Amino acid sequence: MLADDPLGARRETPHDLAPYRTAFARLDGDVNQHLVVAERDGRTVGTLHLTVIPGLSRRGAARALIEAVRVHADARGTGLGTHLIQWAIAEARRQDCVLVQLTSDATRVDAHRFYERLGFEASHLGFKMSL
Amino acid sequence: MLADDPLGARRETPHDLAPYRTAFARLDGDVNQHLVVAERDGRTVGTLHLTVIPGLSRRGAARALIEAVRVHADARGTGLGTHLIQWAIAEARRQDCVLVQLTSDATRVDAHRFYERLGFEASHLGFKMSL
Numbered sequence: 001m002l003a004d005d006p007l008g009a010r011r012e013t014p015h016d017l018a019p020y021r022t023a024f025a026r027l028d029g030d031v032n033q034h035l036v037v038a039e040r041d042g043r044t045v046g047t048l049h050l051t052v053i054p055g056l057s058r059r060g061a062a063r064a065l066i067e068a069v070r071v072h073a074d075a076r077g078t079g080l081g082t083h084l085i086q087w088a089i090a091e092a093r094r095q096d097c098v099l100v101q102l103t104s105d106a107t108r109v110d111a112h113r114f115y116e117r118l119g120f121e122a123s124h125l126g127f128k129m130s131l
Numbered sequence: 132m133l134a135d136d137p138l139g140a141r142r143e144t145p146h147d148l149a150p151y152r153t154a155f156a157r158l159d160g161d162v163n164q165h166l167v168v169a170e171r172d173g174r175t176v177g178t179l180h181l182t183v184i185p186g187l188s189r190r191g192a193a194r195a196l197i198e199a200v201r202v203h204a205d206a207r208g209t210g211l212g213t214h215l216i217q218w219a220i221a222e223a224r225r226q227d228c229v230l231v232q233l234t235s236d237a238t239r240v241d242a243h244r245f246y247e248r249l250g251f252e253a254s255h256l257g258f259k260m261s262l
Contacts, residue, residue, distance in 0.1 A: 023193075057198070068187060128230055
């Protein structure tokens with residue numbers, strides 16, 4: 001699913017899983033990382049990565065960061081994306097986060113409308129630098 | 132410094148440090164959290180919080196997130212902000228992150244120019260939701 005996307009196609013290597021397995025082990029050992037998948041009929045049809053980030057600002061509040069939201073092409077339009085994001089919001093709240101945040105590529109206009117419908121506000125600019 | 136800012140003034144409680152001490156202990160015990168301060172003549176004049184986030188996308192790459200960049204009013208215009216961000220970029224690279232990212236409130240126009248001068252691209256929208 002990471003590669004089945006106009007942006008992801010350029011940056012994933014589905015034929016070589018070794019780096020993904022190493023990364024999974026690291027995620028699995030970190031209590032602040034929550035990698036969830038949605039299954040339907042035994043197939044993985046959605047993913048979401050939630051990170052809980054402790055911090056000092058806002059009276060020592062933790063915030064939650066959503067990354068890697070992906071819905072399989074076969075499962076689009078079924079409300080699965082909404083379900084994944086609502087799970088993440090509920091989990092962030094359960095872990096006493098005061099804020100949940102994500103960035104969305106400026107070209108993903110449909111995604112922007114989707115996040116706004118779910119109650120997010122596009123209050124920030126997201127700056128990135130490749131290393 | 133968190134409170135000495137048009138946005139921070141509304142959300143910090145410098146008269147009650149207990150929640151900040153609890154949060155600091157949590158940060159201090161997490162190997163992926165790097166809270167740095169800049170000192171000048173024995174005084175803290177700048178802060179930055181760098182989080183390393185393991186992930187599956189981009190071939191299992193880690194990314195780095197910069198939060199809580201603050202420069203004391205007395206130290207503005209001295210290049211300290213640049214020095215803090217360049218430290219964070221170098222540290223992210225040292226930890227094999229492929230990307231460093233941050234969000235900046237849409238109202239902080241001077242900050243946007245600052246990050247662009249340092250090589251960041253405003254390629255994303257930053258969505259937030261208070262919980």
